[in-house]
Amino acid sequence: SAVISQKPSRDICQRGTSLTIQCQVDSQVTMMFWYRQQPGQSLTLIATANQGSEATYESGFVIDKFPISRPNLTFSTLTVSNMSPEDSSIYLCSVGGGTTDNYTFGSGTRLTVV
Amino acid sequence: QQPVQSPQAVILREGEDAVINCSSSKALYSVHWYRQKHGEAPVFLMILLKGGEQKGHEKISASFNEKKQQSSLYLTASQLSYSGTYFCGTVESGGSNYKLTFGKGTLLTVNP
Numbered sequence: 001s002a003v004i005s006q007k008p009s010r011d012i013c014q015r016g017t018s019l020t021i022q023c024q025v026d027s028q029v030t031m032m033f034w035y036r037q038q039p040g041q042s043l044t045l046i047a048t049a050n051q052g053s054e055a056t057y058e059s060g061f062v063i064d065k066f067p068i069s070r071p072n073l074t075f076s077t078l079t080v081s082n083m084s085p086e087d088s089s090i091y092l093c094s095v096g097g098g099t100t101d102n103y104t105f106g107s108g109t110r111l112t113v114v
Numbered sequence: 115q116q117p118v119q120s121p122q123a124v125i126l127r128e129g130e131d132a133v134i135n136c137s138s139s140k141a142l143y144s145v146h147w148y149r150q151k152h153g154e155a156p157v158f159l160m161i162l163l164k165g166g167e168q169k170g171h172e173k174i175s176a177s178f179n180e181k182k183q184q185s186s187l188y189l190t191a192s193q194l195s196y197s198g199t200y201f202c203g204t205v206e207s208g209g210s211n212y213k214l215t216f217g218k219g220t221l222l223t224v225n226p
Contacts, residue, residue, distance in 0.1 A: 033213075041218070043216045045214070045215065102161050103214055
């Protein structure tokens, strides 16, 4: 399975600011996924990021709030923009090649907005 | 479509067995099971594929009823290390981007 390095592991940010989260994979992958996990909740998919194309966002998530970059097959970033306390969550990236593959997760970024 | 998990929580003594269920209203291609310990990322346990193929651990087994769109995870002779929240994730048939959708989770607590 792929190994993902995600950073930062945690951050405390002021409302109105932005935070960029990075994920580096040790192998080339076609699809990368970004999830949000609110306190005590399940994982909710934010968007799917394919290299060379615009990210596909799920209902309730918009590019202006969560811009994503995917410059190559091993790297992606998620930015949480104009943050409010409601954005306090764990953000995770994930890679998985297809329906027969297990999906591996980064270690997560615990974001607290004050 | 978010799959439905049951029970929401279960408490066991070490050595006891547990079953966690996952059901979907959509036709599924695969079901994935993960365990998440507090403060950590989810860890892959098991994948069940349409057609019956199963991949996973020795001490943890699972079933997948394609017709009923249901899966069950079987934890036998539970150990303290089994404690955590278990999530099922589903990939729907006919999807184009292999999106994995998670259930709300089942909190499993194993006591000595």
